[in-house]
Amino acid sequence: MRTTLELGQEIGYGKLSIEAVAARAGASKHTIYRRWPSKGALLLDSLLSLHETDLEFPDTGDLRADLRAQVYAAVDLLGQPPFGHLFQALVGEAQYDPQVAASLNERFIAPYTDKTVARLKTAQDQGQLSPDFDLDLGMTLLSGPLYFQFLITQEPLTRERIDRLHHALFTGLAPDPRVRRDP
């Protein structure tokens, strides 16, 4: 996996192949394939091997501050080599390989979702989140815009934009707060 990261940094994850990793590591292709049946599987394990991906959700008691800190940390991480390109390559592979998509979800997305929902639930119990908010939408609403910018528009995720996104999510799009409860 260290070989994967080194080689990925040098030649780009697009050109990375299991064959190239095997050659660099001085191992046989078959040895590598036995453990990592696809490029995506190798990328995922490489990502998870980097301990910084343990994004523990802060709980200072202030939901807005904690969400802000969490997202800033995630975005900073994506901005540091090798994370950003590695993660992009992994998501790229997931579009082609359902096994990689399933592994990515099981080993990275789902645990992170659980932490997010747990933090939101605590906040809801403490009256910092609307009592009517469907917690199962939490991850998709908070992370969705970030992934959209990171993967699709590829615009820089500035702190200013993150703050404005959170403001809009908390304030809501409806015109009048008093009539915000939908029929």
Next chain:
Amino acid sequence: MRTTLELGQEIGYGKLSIEAVAARAGASKHTIYRRWPSKGALLLDSLLSLHETDLEFPDTGDLRADLRAQVYAAVDLLGQPPFGHLFQALVGEAQYDPQVAASLNERFIAPYTDKTVARLKTAQDQGQLSPDFDLDLGMTLLSGPLYFQFLITQEPLTRERIDRLHHALFTGLAPDPRVRRDP
């Protein structure tokens, strides 16, 4: 491009290559490369050649109804072959190839964003959207969650979930509507 779509449907877009398309179309590889310098460029043109991708934003005067109709239509489109897999493959290529990412944004995402913002602006002028809402966040808030589900979690985008997402976006996450205006 028709060859691309046929071949993509048969062998999957993962295995598709410019060489394979050239062979199927009875054209030389070089002819294809001259026009489409990468697989991603070929996928993008193939997607755009399908006229159904012209997702005109409805304006019935009711913003919520129009957003609902628009998103339902986009999701239905992604559910029909070849759109879903073609779009996934295109997004996959965009992770590896900045040229493809730039083309995807210029030719598909940006025009769609402009239509979205225009519809939101009209709604804002008519008092159906918060006067404080930053219109430039519109696309990322409305589309972000959908792309997240489509590309990452790969959960089915049901109408029920879309409705609940819109409800949460309009109502806002803050606990009390009267204190929703952030300090």
